[in-house]
Amino acid sequence: MSDPEIDAIRAILAARPRPSGLAERRERLDSLGRHYAIPSEFRLEQVDANGVPAEWSTSPAADQTRAILFLHGGGYISGSIDSHRPLATAIGRAAGARTLALGYRRAPEHQFPAAVEDVICGYRFLLEQGLAPGRIAVAGDSAGGGLTIALMVAARDRGLPLPSCGWCISPWVDLENTGATMSTKAAVDPLIQKSYLMELARSYLGATSPRTPLASPLFADLKGLPPVLIQVGSAETLLDDSVRLAGALGAADDVVTLEVWPYMIHAFPLFHQQVAAARRAIERAGHFIRSVQAAAGSA
Secondary structure, eight states: OOOHHHHHHHHHHHHSOOOSSHHHHHHHHHHHHHHSOOOTTOEEEEEEETTEEEEEEEOTTOEEEEEEEEEOOSTTTSOOHHHHHHHHHHHHHHHTEEEEEEOOOOTTTSOTTHHHHHHHHHHHHHHHTTOOGGGEEEEEETHHHHHHHHHHHHHHHTTOOOOSEEEEESOOOOTTOOOTHHHHTTTTOSSOOHHHHHHHHHHHHTTSOTTOTTTSGGGSOOTTOOOEEEEEESSSTTHHHHHHHHHHHHHTTOOEEEEEETTOOTTGGGGTTTOHHHHHHHHHHHHHHHHHHHHHHHO
């Protein structure tokens, strides 16, 4: 038994295998974002977030006092505001908030810690706009999920007020790639294999150790972070990153919710316009963000 809608996505991915060139890889992921239409009610505005290119997406129903900082995936080498615009707008609608999608610097041109520094700049930008930290959520998929946790750790360590919560989609948080599902789920994962992740890690890290906490936040001190929702597919090699991250957050006495979605593949909410389970996941994430921020507002 499987999910016919995600099986259709599998067929599309199989027909368009990952190219070897960096420019072609970036274009392949950007074309995914262009494939899906953005609802006409959204207003898009390009802004400079303390030197980092960013894009506001706002619907008429969005609460102007609440925002989501969205950090795209792509293994630190690809992905962009364009590739993830459909997902960034979808979570804004589900959460009833504005979304600021961040175009952080990518490897290999800009290695660690460039991406981390850029997301901190983006978060500071939101604070400087007058948004209360309890009204800001951080969200991201894959590498963006890792950056979501890294941002929280860095904000805490730098004395910045923490955001209300984080939403991590299939987060990549161990750049040593030691999770057991790297092998046990290899046969069912159509997107991510360990050899590819090792290549990405080398491009991003350079000479930096893969156990550096802000590069691999699984190894960070996670004490005192805000609530986190982790959503991951059961059919992905990065499943164990999510399971271990949830365990580490729980062991640090943080509030964490882990959802493992049967038959779903890596970063499955990207395909929400074609996959009902992905739409349900986004709705659950929107409810999570609303609930946490409502509780913060009443505290």
